[in-house]
Amino acid sequence: MSNQRKRRRKPGRASTRSQQSYRSENYALRDEIICIVLLFVMILLLLCNFGFCGKVGDLLSHVMFGLFGILAYIVPVLLAFATFFYISNAGSRNTDLVVMKIVAGVVLCLQFGIFTDLLMGRLNDASLATLAERYESSAAIRGGGGAIAGGIGAFLYRYLSDTGTILLVIVLGIICIVILTERSFIEGLRRGTMAVYSKAEADTAEYLSHRKERREQRQKREEGASRKRTSLPRARKYAVGMTSDTDLKQAAEEEPEQPDRLTEPVLPVLRQQADEINDIHEITIHGSFSPDEKEQAPTFISFEKDRENNRLATGNASVVSPQTEKKAREEDIKEEETKEEKEAVENDRSFTEEGSSLHESLSPRVEHRKPLAKPKAALEPTDQNRGEYIFPPITLLKAPNRNRGGDSRIHLKETAQRLEKILHTFGVNAKVTDVSQGPTVTRYELQPEIGVKVSKILNLSDDIKLNLAATDIRIEAPIPGKVAVGIEVPNKENITVTLRELLESQAYQTSTAALTFAVGKDIAGETIVTDLAKMPHLLIAGSTGSGKSVCINTMILSLLYKSRPEDVKLIMIDPKVVELNVYNSIPHLLIPVVTDPKKAAAALGWAVAEMTRRYKKFADAEVRDLSGYNKFVELHQGEEGYEKLPQIVLIVDELADLMMVSKNEVETAICRLAQLARAAGIHLIIATQRPSVDVITGLIKANMPSRIAFAVSSGTDSRTILDMNGAEKLLGKGDMLFFPQSYSKPIRVQGAFVSDKEIQDITDFLKKQETNSYQEDVQEAIATMEGIAGIGTAGMETNEEAPDRDEYFEDAGRFIIGKEKASIGNLQRIFKIGFNRAARIMDQLCEAGVVGEEEGTKPRKILMTMDQFEDYLLNGPAKESAS
Known part of the structure; x- marks a missing residue:
């Protein structure tokens, strides 16, 4: 019965659902x-x-x-x-x-x-x-x-x-x-009122804190001035109306009642000048200005600030012993007291004789106050501080020109309007939303309308260059992080970027890393500073004259201004002999600059051995990297066998020459260092002017994550360096694409220029310190490795039996000469061997002069007859060539 009821209900429910769907x-x-x-x-x-x-x-x-x-x-x-x-x-x-x-x-x-x-x-x-x-x-x-x-x-x-x-x-x-x-209308009013109230409260708090800070600075200046006046001898007080007839016995009694003409008017004058100084510092100036304008000292500063400024002017962090510093301070105090006594007498004399105002007699003395310490003192190391590293003064570098060029705002606006018209002519509607002017190029940010393909703008590169009459342009589509396309146009007037303005930048000064180096300025004029330890290896490539060697000098000088010799050591390999030879005998060098290509391979081998030795020490100390090991050494000071290890930067100026002389050894050492040396504190900077695949091999390229590309001749070379086009559009003279491993796309940077004279002055200053002592054990180890490599090379050249020659070498040579056709496939089929072995036999026959070099898809040429080949097998290459 229940089943029948259920069956009867089903048609009713279905009809209800159908009625509901029909109604809907x-x-x-x-x-x-x-x-x-x-x-x-x-x-x-x-x-x-x-x-x-x-x-x-x-x-x-x-x-x-x-x-x-x-x-x-x-x-x-x-x-x-x-x-x-x-x-x-x-x-x-x-x-x-x-x-x-x-x-x-x-x-x-x-x-x-x-x-x-x-x-x-x-x-x-x-x-x-x-x-x-x-x-x-x-x-x-x-x-x-x-x-x-x-x-x-x-x-x-x-x-x-x-x-x-x-x-x-x-x-x-x-x-x-x-x-x-x-x-809600009331809620909107309440939020608006709260926003206005919060802004007013914040502004009031900021104003009060700023006023309090100004008051404290003013009090410090007044206290410093009062301490100096009280420390002066009795000769600084003068009596009014004193003549030759005045009794000196009564002068002692009348002296407290005489007004202190130097003390009373000075405080109001100093207060007024301090207010003027504070008012000037409150002005915020937007835009670029020269470092000289930045570093103008206040009108009146204390004795300690004078000493600190002089110390910074002569060296970033000069190291002086406590005894020398105390003695210098006492001499400076005596010298300052003597000077102020003389100046006070002269001012008083001019006051009484000429009747000039007190403000006019005191202001020149306060405003044109000479430094207390002589800048040349830190430039010449004394016997007490000889052996301690003194940073080179920043004054050895050329200061940037204040009246530097650059395109005017009118020219930039006209170019932006022309750019919009050019694109509109070719059917691309876009608006210039922003213009960023760099030292050598200006980037115009375009925002195309919805529906415009980026590829259409990229295809108009030559047309834009023609209509703008530009030497070359580069299009970045899209700009990372922006809904815009960047078109980079060379400036009519370039601005030279000096190394001094990079080293004086806040980014460089505030960096605490020992391997900090200044790269240059980006397209917006901002200083680019990076840490080599985070890169951790750098590959530099570019054609001749593009600024590659200047970039290496910039990096080296940045390290010399930032790190001490006990913290950072350098190994320089310069096959061109003349580029890095100027750095010989500086304190940071571990060994003299290597110029012999065979010795360079041995130096790379020593670096691999040093890396292995350091990892063993890390394992014994149960730490993971160099910083952890140095902290471990600090905790175990005084114990034998523990010493702090410096970071090592290995600089190779020309890789192509090394790869021609000893390719296998150099490539193996570079790959091992690039894979493992980061935690050991060893970092590579490798430069080459031939960015081809036989120099920058796949193994080297895969293990060098950070790269710098200068101007190259073709897009193929650019892809070899950066895996993308772009370097062929660069202008040269330091114009680069900087691509560290933390960036998704390379950025365009203008490198700094440093002259040979500046480099020579800095190295001469460092060599005068006599703190350099090359490590003889490292030199002996490299010489040993070089001797072993030389013996092996000589043995391979003179051994007539050639133990590394394949057993099918003779048969393969006779077969190829008899068939008059050199083919790896034929060798595989006849001798029943694999492709790799057949290719190796063909390379050996090419080295022996039996067949010619590979010429693409063309077959190799047969260079020997059968008689010549038999004579080669009997007498060897020397005798055969002599015959």
């Missing part, structure tokens, strides 16, 4: 029909208002303008929109809110009509006393508020006057807007 479909169809009808009515009424529907249309238009006035133009649209809004939300839970919003919209329209009549002066018009008169008047002028809004407005005006009517309209308008937008 009917409702949807009905709503769609209503929407279409309303759309038709809206269009019809709009056309009637403009007189396009004949007599019936004129009648409807007369009714619309009579009832609604000027709102007749938008009433059809509002009616249709309200109906659509209601139908779309009819089945939701917010039906009441929908109705309330529609009512609020109607009320808002009526208020607009009332306000219109109020402005036109129709509310108090006696000729419009009745609704019929208002109806006819609105229909006739096709404006006003209409009969509905005008009637309501006239009623309100009769009892509330114009002020009350306006106030009521405004209040009801705010309420309607709150209902329509669902935003």
Whole structure:
């Protein structure tokens, strides 16, 4: 029975569901029909208002303008929109809110009509006393508020006057807007008030803290001045009206009553000058200015600040023993007291004889105060501090020119406008949103319209270059992190970037890393500073004259200005002999500059051995890297066998020459160091002017994550360095693409220029310290490795049996000469060997001179006859060549 009931219920439920779906479909169809009808009515009424529907249309238009006035133009649209809004939300839970919003919209329209009549002066018009008169008047002028809004407005005006009517309209308008937008008006006012209050409170706190800081600085200056005056001897006090007849015995009694002419007026003058100084420091200057303008000292500074400034001017961190410093301070105090006594007597003499004002006699002495310490003292190491490293003074580097060039703002604006016109001519609509001027190039940021393909802009590179008459342009599409395309155009007037302004930048000064070096300035003029330890190895490539060697000198000088010899050691390999030879005998060098390619391979081998030795020490100390080991050594000071290890930077100026002499040894050592040496504190900087795949091999490239590309001749070379095009568009003379491993795309940087004279001055200063002592054990180890490599090479050249020659060498040579065709495939098939072995035999035959070099798809040439080959096997290459 139960099964039969269930079976009977199933058809009923199915019919109910079908009826519900049928009703929902009917409702949807009905709503769609209503929407279409309303759309038709809206269009019809709009056309009637403009007189396009004949007599019936004129009648409807007369009714619309009579009832609604000027709102007749938008009433059809509002009616249709309200109906659509209601139908779309009819089945939701917010039906009441929908109705309330529609009512609020109607009320808002009526208020607009009332306000219109109020402005036109129709509310108090006696000729419009009745609704019929208002109806006819609105229909006739096709404006006003209409009969509905005008009637309501006239009623309100009769009892509330114009002020009350306006106030009521405004209040009801705010309420309607709150209902329509669902935003609280009071909450908005509260947030705005809180924002204004918070901003005022923050500004007040900042002003009070700044005023307090100024007051403290002023007090410190006054205390410093008072301490100096009290420390001076009795000769600094002078009596007024003293002559040769005055009794000196009475002068001692009268002296306390005499006014201190030097003490009384000085404090007001110093206060006034301190206020002027503080006012100047409050001005924030935006833009670039020279370092000389940045470092202008205040007018009046204390003795300790004088000593500190002189120490910074002669060296970044000069190391002086405590005894020397104490002795120098005492001598400076005596010298300052003597100078101030003389100056005080001269000022007083000029005051009494010439009658000049006290301010005029004191101001020159305060403003033109000479430094207390002589700058040359730190340049010449004394016997007491000899052996301690003194950083080279920044004054050895050339200061940047204040009146440096650069394109004017007018020129940049004109170029931006021309760029927009050029793109518009080729059917690309884009606007220049930002312009960033760098030292050598200016980047114009373009924001294309929606639908414009980036590839279309890239394809217009040559056309843009032609129309701008530029030497070359580079397009970066898109700019990382921006919805824009960057077009880099060379400047008409370039700005030289000096190394001094990079080293004086805040980014370099605040960096605490020992391997900090200044790269240059980016396209926005910002200083780019990086840490070599985080890179951790750097590959530099570019054609001759592109600025590669200057970049290496910049890096070396950056390390010399930042790190001490006990913290960082350098190994320089210079096959070109003349590039890095100037750095010989500086304290940071571990061994003299290596110029022999064979010795360079041995130096790389020593670095691999040193890396292995350090990892063994790390394992014994149970640490993971160099910093952890040095901390471990600090905890075990005084124990034998533990000493701090410096970081080692290995610089190779020309890799191509090393790869030609000993490719296998050099490539293996570089790959091992690049893979493992980071944690051991050994870092590589490798440069080459031939960025081809036989020099920058796949193994070297895969293990050198950070790269710098200078100007190259082709896109192939650019892809070899950066895995992308772009370096072929560079301008040379230090223009580079800097691509560290932490960047997703390379950035364009202008490297700093450093002259040979600046390098010579800095190295001469460092060599005078006599702190350099090459490590003899390292030199002996490298010489031993070089001797072993030389013996092995000589043995390979003189051994006639050639133990590394393949056993099929002779048979393969006879087979190739007999067939007169050199093919690796034939060797595989005849001797039943693999491809690698057959290719190795072919290379051996090429080295022996049996066959020629590989020429692409062409077959190798046969260079020997059978008799010559047999003679080669019997007598060896030397005798055969002699014959």
